[in-house]
Amino acid sequence: MTLQRMDNVGIVVESLDAAIAFFTELGLELEGRMTIDGEWSGRVTGLRGQRVEVAMMRMPDGHGGIELSRFVTPPVTADHRDAPVNALGYLRxxxxxxxxxxxxxxxxxxxxxxxxxxxxxxxxxxxxxxxxxxxxxxxxxxxxx
Missing domain, CATH: 3.10.180.10 (2,3-Dihydroxybiphenyl 1,2-Dioxygenase, domain 1)
Structure with a gap:
């Protein structure tokens, strides 16, 4: 089995509407928006009892995109938005x-x-x-x- 392609990068936000407008202006297209919850979803992320509003933004060529998520439950536990560019973890x-x-x-x-x-x-x-x-x-x- 080999890697086929990168599908998406996830970004957690407080306002889906503002993030959708920003990435739409950049040129991505809103593929869909939905709420995800249920026992199965917590088994994927490790957050049992989660309820998440998700918007999928696709690149114009259809290859890859951004998954925007707003957690309804559980509440957000950390905020890395203003971390400097030399902070550990995903950068941009x-x-x-x-x-x-x-x-x-x-x-x-x-x-x-x-x-x-x-x-x-x-x-x-x-x-x-x-x-x-x-x-x-x-x-x-x-x-x-």
Missing amino acids: VMFAVSDLDDTLARLQKHGAHVVDEVVQFENVYRLCYVRGPESILIGLAERIG
Whole structure:
């Protein structure tokens, strides 16, 4: 058996609506939204008695996506949203964009801001980290030329 592809990355949020709007503006498509609960789901995550609202956001090409989750029960136990980029654990998701300046302008309407500045890596990419709603951290990369 071999790995086929990455299906999604999960992000826990307080407001599904704000996160959906942010990732929709970025170019992902809402595939579906539902509530997940029941004994089976707790056996997957280790959180028995969970009730979670989930929204699946797919990349425009249909390959991979973001799973946004809002826990109704149990309550959230930790908040890593403002952790610095050198904190242990998952850091961010990086997206390739065709026009970085336009993307940043559109995301600003959803409260997003560049973490520090847009930089150029050699003659290959323009890059930046962006904090979106709820301090969600993403990276954006525009290939030069």
